[in-house]
Amino acid sequence: MNSLLRIQAVFIKELMQLKRDRMTFGMVLMIPLIQLMLFGYAINTNVRGIPVGVVDYSSSALSRILMQTIGATQVVKFSHQYMTVADAEAAIARTEVRAVLVIPKDVGQRLARHSTVGLATPASSDQETSRPVAHWLVDGSDNMIAGAIKSLRNMPLAELLSKPVNRGVPTFEVTLLYNPEQRTAVNVVPGLVAIILTMTMIMFTSAAIVRERERGNLEMLITTPVRPIELMLGKIIPYMFIGAIQVIIILGLGHLIFNVPINGSLIQLAGATFLFIMASLTLGLVISTIARNQLQSMQMTIFVLLPSILLSGFVFPYDGMPEPAQYLSEVLPATHFVRLIRGVVLRDVQVVDMSFDLYWLVIFTLVGLLVASLRFKKNLD
Amino acid sequence: MSQPVIKTLGLNRNFGDLKAIQSLDLEVEKGTIYGFLGPNGCGKTTAIRMLTGLLKPTSGEVEVLGYSLPDDAEKLRRKIGYMTQRFSLYEDLTVTENLQFVAKIYGLSGSQQKARINELLDIYGLENQSRQMAGSMSGGQRQRLGLAAAILHKPELLFLDEPTSAVDPENRREFWEQLFDLCDQGTSILVSTHYMDEAERCHKLAILEDGVKRADGSPDELMRTMGAHVVEIASSNLRELKQELLLLPPVVSAAQLGARLRVLIADSIEDPVGYLRQQNSLSGNLSASASLALVRPSLEDVFVTCTGKRR
Ligand SMILES: Nc1ncnc2c1ncn2[C@@H]1O[C@H](COP(=O)(O)OP(=O)(O)OP(=O)(O)O)[C@@H](O)[C@H]1O
Ligand SMILES: [Mg+2]
Numbered sequence: 001m002n003s004l005l006r007i008q009a010v011f012i013k014e015l016m017q018l019k020r021d022r023m024t025f026g027m028v029l030m031i032p033l034i035q036l037m038l039f040g041y042a043i044n045t046n047v048r049g050i051p052v053g054v055v056d057y058s059s060s061a062l063s064r065i066l067m068q069t070i071g072a073t074q075v076v077k078f079s080h081q082y083m084t085v086a087d088a089e090a091a092i093a094r095t096e097v098r099a100v101l102v103i104p105k106d107v108g109q110r111l112a113r114h115s116t117v118g119l120a121t122p123a124s125s126d127q128e129t130s131r132p133v134a135h136w137l138v139d140g141s142d143n144m145i146a147g148a149i150k151s152l153r154n155m156p157l158a159e160l161l162s163k164p165v166n167r168g169v170p171t172f173e174v175t176l177l178y179n180p181e182q183r184t185a186v187n188v189v190p191g192l193v194a195i196i197l198t199m200t201m202i203m204f205t206s207a208a209i210v211r212e213r214e215r216g217n218l219e220m221l222i223t224t225p226v227r228p229i230e231l232m233l234g235k236i237i238p239y240m241f242i243g244a245i246q247v248i249i250i251l252g253l254g255h256l257i258f259n260v261p262i263n264g265s266l267i268q269l270a271g272a273t274f275l276f277i278m279a280s281l282t283l284g285l286v287i288s289t290i291a292r293n294q295l296q297s298m299q300m301t302i303f304v305l306l307p308s309i310l311l312s313g314f315v316f317p318y319d320g321m322p323e324p325a326q327y328l329s330e331v332l333p334a335t336h337f338v339r340l341i342r343g344v345v346l347r348d349v350q351v352v353d354m355s356f357d358l359y360w361l362v363i364f365t366l367v368g369l370l371v372a373s374l375r376f377k378k379n380l381d
Numbered sequence: 382m383s384q385p386v387i388k389t390l391g392l393n394r395n396f397g398d399l400k401a402i403q404s405l406d407l408e409v410e411k412g413t414i415y416g417f418l419g420p421n422g423c424g425k426t427t428a429i430r431m432l433t434g435l436l437k438p439t440s441g442e443v444e445v446l447g448y449s450l451p452d453d454a455e456k457l458r459r460k461i462g463y464m465t466q467r468f469s470l471y472e473d474l475t476v477t478e479n480l481q482f483v484a485k486i487y488g489l490s491g492s493q494q495k496a497r498i499n500e501l502l503d504i505y506g507l508e509n510q511s512r513q514m515a516g517s518m519s520g521g522q523r524q525r526l527g528l529a530a531a532i533l534h535k536p537e538l539l540f541l542d543e544p545t546s547a548v549d550p551e552n553r554r555e556f557w558e559q560l561f562d563l564c565d566q567g568t569s570i571l572v573s574t575h576y577m578d579e580a581e582r583c584h585k586l587a588i589l590e591d592g593v594k595r596a597d598g599s600p601d602e603l604m605r606t607m608g609a610h611v612v613e614i615a616s617s618n619l620r621e622l623k624q625e626l627l628l629l630p631p632v633v634s635a636a637q638l639g640a641r642l643r644v645l646i647a648d649s650i651e652d653p654v655g656y657l658r659q660q661n662s663l664s665g666n667l668s669a670s671a672s673l674a675l676v677r678p679s680l681e682d683v684f685v686t687c688t689g690k691r692r
Contacts, residue, residue, distance in 0.1 A: 002488040005485050005488060005490055006485060006486050006488075008485060009481075009482050009485030009486050012481075012482070012485075013471065013474065013478070016473075016474055016478060017471065017473050017474070020473050021473070215471075215472070216465070216467045216468065216469045217469050217470070217471060218469075219435065219463075219467075219469050220463070220465055220469035220470065222435065223434075223435065223458060223461070223463040224458060224483070224486045224487065225455070225458045225459050225486065225487065225488075226486050378454070378455070379434065379435050379436065379437065379451070379454070380430060380435045380436055381436060381437055
């Protein structure tokens with residue numbers, strides 16, 4: 001009874017302070033909004049409109065038609081013309097263009113014999129006589145761009161000669177479930193919930209105890225009968241609501257603006273999110289009991305935030321990471337939440353089918369609360 | 382005699398090489414106001430922190446309200462109030478919100494809480510500030526809020542660390558009236574200060590210097606037994622006279638007070654006025670017309686004699 005009253009006292013106090021801290025209060029709303037816009041629009045793995053150049057040794061009508069056909073895919077945009085390959089390479093080096101198409105003198109002959117066009121004398125499928133129509137020089141230091149240009153390797157050139165193509169049957173048939181149009185936002189927005197919550201939740205609570213120390217309130221607080229666990233709980237409850245508001249902003253706007261579907265059950269989504277918010281908040285509290293000032297707590301927050309962005313599967317797929325990185329990634333609450341939220345939001349899985357991830361978040365929270373309460377000593381030594 | 386509320390034996394506290402408190406023996410009686418008098422850095426705050434269980438003693442025994450510290454610190458917490466030297470309530474909460482917070486922490490809710498807070502706002506004249514942010518209040522108002530918060534749960538024993546450092550003399554008197562009211566209601570109070578007039582109001586006090594207790598007792602007792610006479614000299618050339626006086630071995634100190642010189646002379650000299658008259662070295666400045674008078678010692682004299690011993 002008294003214990004609940006004390007938790008309530010701390011809770012109300014935190015709420016009041018938060019309400020009066022306009023800057024922080026504004027950040028609570030602006031961080032998810034701005035990040036959503038930035039990530040939703042800026043991060044795009046379907047690359048479009050790469051600036052490219054051309055070195056045209058043939059100077060024929062055909063080469064111009066070829067460029068138009070390629071440009072029509074919208075993957076690249078021809079912006080510069082160079083006289084020699086050497087000029088072109090220099091241009092790539094200074095990133096004036098990211099790739100250059102070198103069209104050889106005999107482009108007409110090559111095209112005639114090319115398998116996608118197939119004027120069949122001599123046999124167009126013959127590897128020895130059929131040669132690529134032209135040559136791309138690409139800035140390979142950027143995987144994204146390299147991949148996009150590579151995807152042009154087998155592009156059909158049907159429009160070029162207004163003649164039906166005789167494409168071979170593909171080796172595999174591929175059905176893309178859940179995100180058939182391959183829209184990046186569908187993948188990014190749910191992951192963004194994990195990243196923004198990691199950032200704001202840890203940031204808020206990591207300053208919680210440190211701030212009391214810096215402002216001199218701690219000496220008063222520890223002479224009262226308040227127990228460490230009561231203090232910890234009272235301090236994280238207000239932020240649970242803030243976390244919930246942030247999730248609603250991100251997923252709601254993600255749905256409205258970027259058309260991200262929410263296929264799974266909202267209750268399960270809320271449950272998984274609650275667990276993740278708790279895990280992040282307690283991690284913040286642990287940091288707060290270690291740091292001696294707010295600068296240190298901020299540094300530690302970033303120390304956790306970076307791997308959460310890079311290793312959680314938000315940016316790079318978990319399955320592509322080397323084993324040690326996977327172990328590290330498994331420790332982070334963000335990894336488990338990225339899995340859970342993508343599962344529920346995009347694939348309509350039942351969270352109970354992902355119980356390992358749920359348990360991890362629960363255990364992480366309990367251990368975190370315990371560590372924070374044990375580390376918080378009620379003296380000044 | 383009743384059980385003392387505070388009893389320490391050979392209390393020590395070091396910070397690295399610095400000995401902040403050295404073999405401190407204290408005994409504070411129930412229902413009294415006990416003072417810690419000492420200059421900056423003498424260890425007042427450190428001693429109070431050990432008595433409230435916030436700092437562990439390096440060695441020595443502490444018993445407060447019958448609880449042995451630091452082991453029983455948690456049990457002690459409900460029974461003591463502590464007003465820290467630095468304002469430690471929340472500056473971004475209003476007066477009422479701060480008091481409500483403290484009340485809830487001590488388990489006071491509902492109408493009980495309301496009644497107690499209104500009572501405190503009334504006693505400490507904070508009704509008009511009740512909705513003001515604590516951070517925007519004046520020094521004296523903050524001090525009163527700090528005291529109100531420290532006694533909200535009616536503690537048996539109250540620790541006040543330099544409670545009046547930002548308070549004008551008028552308000553300081555009022556503040557002390559309130560302390561005596563509390564004392565009358567049975568609260569024992571330990572207060573630290575570097576003001577002599579405040580120390581003089583205490584039932585008993587300890588004079589601290591460099592972590593060592595130089596003297597303790599009631600102000601009267603201390604003045605009676607301080608081991609020096611006080612002579613006031615009204616004369617011309619006081620500045621030169623002072624330098625010459627300080628060369629005499631029995632002279633403990635000499636301080637100018639306007640047109641007079643207050644001189645402390647060790648009580649091994651039976652007749653200090655006669656002694657001074659006889660000193661030939663002073664003859665140039667101590668004219669025959671100068672008046673010399675033996676006066677009653679003040680606490681400041683006590684302070685100067687006990688803290689002078691080391692020099
Ligand atoms: N946490 C600490 N670490 C190191 N030294 C400390 C610490 N706290 C106090 N000290 C030192 O112990 C000595 C006593 O300090 P304390 O704060 O008790 O003095 P005080 O009598 O309260 O002084 P003031 O009148 O200025 O408040 C000082 O020399 C101080 O520098
Ligand atoms: Mg002090």
